[in-house]
Amino acid sequence: TRIGLAGLAVMGQNLALNIAEKGFPISVYNRTTSKVDETVERAKQEGDLPVYGYHDPEAFVQSIQKPRVIIMLVKAGAPVDQTIKTLSTYMEKGDCIIDGGNEWYENTERREKAVAELGLLYLGMGVSGGE
Structure with a gap:
């Protein structure tokens, strides 16, 4: 696929389905695997997306074409750092993480610097307010 999405709570699941509905194949991942299965099942029910x-x-x-783009929609704080650590292990220079969570700007700046050291791009773009 050309894009991936990590984090399949309400916002992430619906964004993935919306992207697919517009004709863009998308890879999805969630630490809780039942969320992955639920999202794939919804995609089938909503028109074999x-x-x-x-x-x-x-x-x-x-599964994502290079350079990779992964949208991340996970709960702010430690889960973001853990998801970055997990995914960046397999990413390559020039790949990009788009953090769609609403995070304190200093955390975004810290993460941007940390992933830059790995040769990755990081875009903090809060679209999900969380709880």
């Missing part, structure tokens, strides 16, 4: 689910983070990252 091109949503491809992955339980394994490495397989998820490898």
Whole structure:
């Protein structure tokens, strides 16, 4: 696929389905694998949409065309850092993480610097307010 989405709570799941509905195949991943299965099932029910689910983070990252773009919609704080750590292990220079969570700007700046050291791009673009 050309794009991936990690984090399949209400906002992430609906964004993935919306992207697929517009004709863009999308790979999806969530730490809780039942969310992956639920999203893929919804995609089938809503018109056999091109949503491809992955339980394994490495397989998820490898399923995305280079340079990779991964939208991340996970709960602010430590879960964001853990997701970045998990996914960046399999990403390559020039790949991009778009953080769609609403995060404190200093955390966004810290993460941007940290992933830049790995040769990755990081865009903080809060679209989800969380709880």
